[in-house]
Amino acid sequence: MKFEDYLNKIKTFTDDILIPNEEQLENDGEVSTSIMEKIIENDLFGISIPKNYGGLGLSMKEQILLTFEFTRASAVYRSRFSTTIGLCSQALLDFGTDKQKDKYLPLMASGKTVGSFALTEPNAGSDALSLETSAKKDGEEYIINGTKKYITNAPYADVFLVMAKTNPDIEGSKGISSFLVDSNLSGIEIGETPKMLGQKGSVSPEVYFKNCRVNKDALLGEKEGGGLKPALRGINHARLHVAGTCVGQAKRLIKESILFANNRIQFNKPISQMASVQNLISDSYSEMLAAEALTLSAAKKFDKGIIPETEISSAKYYASEMVSKVADRSLQIMGGAGYLEDNVITRFYRDTRLFRLYEGTSQIQQRNIARKIIKEI
Numbered sequence: 001m002k003f004e005d006y007l008n009k010i011k012t013f014t015d016d017i018l019i020p021n022e023e024q025l026e027n028d029g030e031v032s033t034s035i036m037e038k039i040i041e042n043d044l045f046g047i048s049i050p051k052n053y054g055g056l057g058l059s060m061k062e063q064i065l066l067t068f069e070f071t072r073a074s075a076v077y078r079s080r081f082s083t084t085i086g087l088c089s090q091a092l093l094d095f096g097t098d099k100q101k102d103k104y105l106p107l108m109a110s111g112k113t114v115g116s117f118a119l120t121e122p123n124a125g126s127d128a129l130s131l132e133t134s135a136k137k138d139g140e141e142y143i144i145n146g147t148k149k150y151i152t153n154a155p156y157a158d159v160f161l162v163m164a165k166t167n168p169d170i171e172g173s174k175g176i177s178s179f180l181v182d183s184n185l186s187g188i189e190i191g192e193t194p195k196m197l198g199q200k201g202s203v204s205p206e207v208y209f210k211n212c213r214v215n216k217d218a219l220l221g222e223k224e225g226g227g228l229k230p231a232l233r234g235i236n237h238a239r240l241h242v243a244g245t246c247v248g249q250a251k252r253l254i255k256e257s258i259l260f261a262n263n264r265i266q267f268n269k270p271i272s273q274m275a276s277v278q279n280l281i282s283d284s285y286s287e288m289l290a291a292e293a294l295t296l297s298a299a300k301k302f303d304k305g306i307i308p309e310t311e312i313s314s315a316k317y318y319a320s321e322m323v324s325k326v327a328d329r330s331l332q333i334m335g336g337a338g339y340l341e342d343n344v345i346t347r348f349y350r351d352t353r354l355f356r357l358y359e360g361t362s363q364i365q366q367r368n369i370a371r372k373i374i375k376e377i
């Protein structure tokens with residue numbers, strides 16, 4: 001299928017299936033099995049995986065164009081496959097051995113294997129290098145002990161990509177290694193699903209590794225001391241997809257606020273005819289277009305071969321701040337109804353707040369951008 005045809009297929013899938021089922025998703029508290037089957041049928045697990053591993057082999061630009069579409073629907077759908085298509089598969093693609101890639105990537109591309117990314121800990125958030133989970137060598141095995149926090153999709157995971165200290169005596173990244181830990185091993189417990197401000201139906205509990213024994217071939221790339229490079233490979237992919245997600249969510253918010261403004265009559269005319277309301281809409285639209293252009297520009301650079309980390313941080317930072325402002329303006333347009341009633345705008349207002357926090361907070365993106373450009377000038 002030509003990419004344009006696939007893009008149209010995903011547009012239609014979003015409009016006909018994902019958006020009409022959003023309220024059901026919120027009520028059920030999880031993406032239903034039938035929607036998951038449709039997500040798999042529509043190949044959304046395969047968009048970031050090369051053809052030789054059964055994926056669609058799309059460029060980053062194409063992945064982002066698709067993201068703009070399917071994230072016009074609730075971000076919870078995306079959350080369900082995001083850890084597999086981004087954080088886990090991309091680290092595996094660049095840092096796994098051929099055997100590891102052959103084992104996991106075709107199953108990830110077909111949606112049969114869900115990956116979950118386990119970096120954050122109670123005492124290691126933005127400062128990921130301070131992680132405390134240990135992986136101690138014991139003959140042909142490693143014994144993993146530690147607590148991971150906010151682990152998206154943990155209850156659905158078939159495999160965890162776990163960052164742990166293999167050498168506690170080495171300060172910084174050299175003492176850290178990554179492991180592909182099958183979720184059916186003993187010594188893994190999943191905590192209760194915490195209640196969240198938004199994105200109801202997305203799950204990010206704690207995961208406890210208690211004397212979890214993994215064979216040495218679970219070590220990513222079969223090399224110790226890879227540090228946070230594999231994690232950052234996944235994170236950079238995910239950051240750009242989050243930027244694309246913010247654009248998709250903003251498009252939907254703008255559409256919904258215009259629909260509301262056209263129907264709400266005050267002073268004998270629709271409020272969409274009032275200049276102050278129009279200003280709110282035009283500010284949102286202009287900023288959405290700027291974020292869209294920035295995200296696509298970073299994606300095109302990504303496709304040239306070198307990961308444009310600073311542009312990715314800029315896109316993630318700008319787009320996530322943008323969508324929060326768009327959500328706030330959209331709610332303002334609804335007046336009191338935006339505060340009192342449960343509707344798509346209030347739901348998106350809660351959902352989009354997360355984008356400034358995960359995959360690196362806004363402050364961490366600002367730090368990344370400034371550190372790089374200060375050095376260059």
Ligand SMILES: Cc1cc2nc3c(=O)[nH]c(=O)nc-3n(C[C@H](O)[C@H](O)[C@H](O)COP(=O)(O)OP(=O)(O)OC[C@H]3O[C@@H](n4cnc5c(N)ncnc54)[C@H](O)[C@@H]3O)c2cc1C
Nearest residue numbers: 117118119120125126150151152204357358359360361363
């Ligand atoms: C819903 C959800 C899902 C998540 N999913 C995953 C997942 O699947 N896997 C995973 O590993 N992690 C996941 N995370 C973790 C997420 O990436 C972290 O929450 C994030 O990196 C921030 O870490 P923290 O929450 O510990 O905040 P902290 O690092 O404690 O930050 C608190 C505040 O201090 C600021 N701050 C910290 N350091 C600096 C600095 N150097 N300069 C300026 N300001 C600073 C931050 O910007 C923030 O405002 C998820 C989080 C959430 C909320």
